[in-house]
Amino acid sequence: MSDPSDGDDPTVPPAGTGACHEPGDSPDDCPVCGDGYHSVTDHTGGLMVNLEPNERFDRVCFQPVGGGDEPKIRFFHH
Numbered sequence: 179m180s181d182p183s184d185g186d187d188p189t190v191p192p193a194g195t196g197a198c199h200e201p202g203d204s205p206d207d208c209p210v211c212g213d214g215y216h217s218v219t220d221h222t223g224g225l226m227v228n229l230e231p232n233e234r235f236d237r238v239c240f241q242p243v244g245g246g247d248e249p250k251i252r253f254f255h256h
């Protein structure tokens with residue numbers, strides 16, 4: 179049981195909105211802001227981002243990445 183208003187991770191897309199995985203070719207530092215980051219994930223489908231403050235991440239930078247079979251958005255979690 180979970181209450182949707184009790185602080186669920188706002189950066190995790192709801193089920194059924196596209197694949198998410200940790201890439202093996204991520205850079206050492208975030209290419210958007212230049213800082214180190216906590217974790218990185220690639221997303222290949224539509225997703226929803228809730229920008230309200232949360233305890234898990236200070237911010238998330240978004241970087242489009244190409245070169246694969248399908249377009250992706252890379253999330254750098256700080």
Ligand SMILES: [Zn+2]
Nearest residue numbers: 208210211239
């Ligand atoms: Zn960043």
